[in-house]
Amino acid sequence: MKTLYTWMLAGCLLTIPISCQAKNDRNAELAIKTEKTLEIYTSKTDPDTKNIQVALLLDTSNSMDGLIDQAKAQLWEIVNELSYAKCGHYEIKLQIALYEYGNDRLPSQEGYIRQVLPFSDDLDEISKELFALTTNGGNEYCGKVINTSINQLDWKKDNDHLKLIFIAGNEPFTQGPLDYKDAAIDAKEKDITINTIFCGNYTQGINTKWKDGANLTNGEYSAIDHNKETIHIATPYDDIILQLNRRLNNTYIYYGNEGSKKISLQAEQDRNARSYSDANAVSRAISKSSGFYKNKSWDLVDAAEDESFEIEEVVKEELPIELKEKSSKELKQYIVQKSKERKEIQDEIQNLNKKRLAYIKKNSKKDGANLEAALIKAIKTQGQRKSFSWEK
Structure with missing residues (x-):
C-alpha cells in the first residue's frame, strides 16, 4: 500500500507515492528536499514583479570627464523618469549595475575593466559609486566590457523583464581582444539589448561601428555632446x-x-x-x-x-x-x-x-543630445516591446 504526498509547485500539483513502510527519516528527507525546491522556485520567480535591469558601462579614460559629469548630474532625473513605468498589475523594480572601462588604473589582465557595482536597487550606493569615479587615459575594449557584464551580472532568466546594456565612449567599437559581434550574440541569447552612446559626432560613431554594435540586438544608437553642461531648470516649487x-x-x-x-x-x-x-x-x-x-x-x-x-x-x-x-x-x-x-x-x-x-x-527647450535623453529614449522604446508604458 502506498500513500500519496501532494505539494503545490509552480501552479501544478506534485504528487509523490511513498511506501507506508518507509522510515520516518526518509519522509523527513523528502519533505526537506521538496521545501528546498519550493524555496529555489520562489526565490527565482516573483510573479507579481517586473524588473528593469540597466547595466551602465562608462568609459573613464581621460577624455570622458564630461560623460561622468553628466551621469552624476542626470542620475536622479533618469530614476524619476523610470519611476513612472507601468506594466499591468505588476510592481516595477529598478536595478542598476555600473562598470567602468578604458582607465589605465584598472588591471590590464582584466581588459582595463572594473565592476563598480553589481545589480543594485540601493540608489544611495549607486550615487556614491558614480561620484567616486575618476578618469585616466587608457584602452577602451567595448566588446570585452559588454561580454564581462553579460557573464558577471545576475540577469533575470525570464524574458518578460526589461534587460538593457548601455555602453558610452568615444573610441572605435572594434578595439580589444573580444569581437563586439560575439558579445552581441551572447546578449541576444539572453534577451539582453545593447544600446550604444557615442560621445562625439553622429557620423563618426557610425563609421567606428557604434551603430552596428546596437543594431545587432535591435538596440538604440545615440551620439551625444558629452562635454555639454547639464542645464537644470529652477522652478517656484x-x-x-x-x-x-x-x-x-x-x-x-x-x-x-x-x-x-x-x-x-x-x-x-x-x-x-x-x-x-x-x-x-x-x-x-x-x-x-x-x-x-x-x-x-x-x-x-x-x-x-x-x-x-x-x-x-x-x-x-x-x-x-x-x-x-x-x-x-x-x-x-x-x-x-x-x-x-x-x-x-x-x-x-x-x-x-x-x-x-x-x-x-x-x-525649457528639451535638449536631446545628452546622456539622460539617450537612456530614456532607448528604455521607453524597448520597454514598449515588453508591454511597459510610462504615465506621469
Missing part, C-alpha cells in the same frame, strides 16, 4: 520640495550594524546632488519619494513593510540612542507614526512635482 526632503529624512529609523553608516550615506548623497544645483537636489528628493527608493536593510519603516520582519529580532544596541530603551510595543507604535509621516510627505512631494514638471515643460 523647488524650495518647498527641499524643505520637505529635510522632513522626509527625519522619518528614517536606522537599525543594524550598518544602519548609522547608511543614514550618513543618505545625507552625503543629498549633498552630492546639491553640489550640481538646487534643482538637481530637488530631482533627488523626488526620487526619494518614489517607489524605487527603498532601504529595508537599514531603515525600520521600510523593513516593517515586509511580512516576515520581526521587531523583536532587532538588536536594541544598534538603534538610535533615543530608541534603545523603548519596548517592542513602543517601537512598533513609533514606526507606524513615522511611516504615516513619510507617506504624507512623499505624497506632497509627488503632487508638487506634477506642477514642477508642467513648469519645466513650459519654460
